[in-house]
Amino acid sequence: MGAKNGIVSLVIDVGGLDAQDRERIEKDVRSALARLNLPDLRIAMTADREQSSRNASTSVSYTPASSYTPASGSSVPRLLAVGSGKGGVGKSTLAANLAVAMKRAGVQVGLVDADIYGPSQPRLMGSEGMRPTAREDKLVPVRGVVGIPMLSMGHLAEEGQAIAWRGPMAGNALGQLVDAHWGDVTDLVVDLPPGTGDVQLTMVQRFKPAGAVIVSTPQDLALMDARRAIALFEKVNVPIIGMVENMSGYVCPHCEKVSDPFGSGGAENAAHSLDHPFLGRIPLTLRLREDSDAGAPPAAGEGDIARIFAALAGKVIAFTNADRPGVDR
Ligand SMILES: Nc1ncnc2c1ncn2[C@@H]1O[C@H](COP(=O)(O)OP(=O)(O)OP(=O)(O)O)[C@@H](O)[C@H]1O
Secondary structure (H helix, E strand, O other): OEEEOOEEEEEEEOOOOOHHHHHHHHHHHHHHHHOOOOOOEEEEEEOOOOOOOOOOOOEEEEOOOOOOOOOOOOOOOEEEEEEOOOOOOOHHHHHHHHHHHHHHOOOOEEEEEOOOOOOOHHHHOOOOOOOOEEEOOEEEOEEOHHHOEEEEHHHHOOOOOOOOOOHHHHHHHHHHHHOOOOOOOOEEEEEOOOOOOHHHHHHHHHHOOOEEEEEEOOOHHHHHHHHHHHHHHHHOOOOEEEEEEEEEEEEOOOOOOEEOOOOOOHHHHHHHHOOOOEEEEEEEOHHHHHHHHOOOOHHHOOOHHHHHHHHHHHHHHHHHHOOOOOOOO
């Protein structure tokens, strides 16, 4: 057991124990330590073998420290944020499929689920139930579909456990997801929490993404929120890579006729009026929702939707190739 920078770390050797015994020990230790009222406790359970899979022999769970800064000299990949002004517009769906399409285009891409209050990337990327390992005080990502390394609070918090940290703790949790062992990853797609409040502002300020993709649905109200999201990034000088219009046109699964329940073209007009690139339009389709819920991002398959995500990814890659500086820490 040790304490550094206000973080109390406890390393428990659980070599030779099965998952049930490991869980029991962790639970017992946590409840014993709860009486001490430690604000920032990190428990690492180690064993002789290291894997990042469902059968991991090393697992990590922690309560984040309230003030976290990446170790000096640590290098992290370039961060590409995916943000939205409001929830439910398809930000996580876009982030997952963008990462998959970038990977298919040959980019060494990773994915961070910064939506730490409602992490959905483990489900979208087919990595539910996986637990990251830890090495030298840093997390080792798990692998989602098509082998994309990824980290999400959903991999660390117990299933169904409410995640309700205060702002600074949220920032710290994200710090540990970003400042991880990313290996040869050059670009990290970051799924931000929805909204434009203090938590989002602090995250963007602290982690300084190299650029941001803004997702919106076509309605006026959603677009007003998207404008607020753009303003948030601009406030801290994060370039806007462009806007994406999601749920744009409903494709009937029976007759393939297209209708526009939320209107269409609003995000493209908004992007032009704000002088930002328009990256593309993703239709509302039953298939997209079903595949997403099943942990099979359509960008990994073939067909129209995969082609749409491939085109989007091409534009994001063009942005990263346009002599943009990486993250300067
Ligand atoms: N183009 C689409 N067609 C059909 N369903 C979609 C589409 N985009 C997103 N969805 C569905 O809408 C729901 C919300 O999407 P998603 O979770 O990606 O949104 P979000 O903006 O990240 O939401 P949250 O605010 O909860 O993080 C999901 O069930 C998803 O499968």
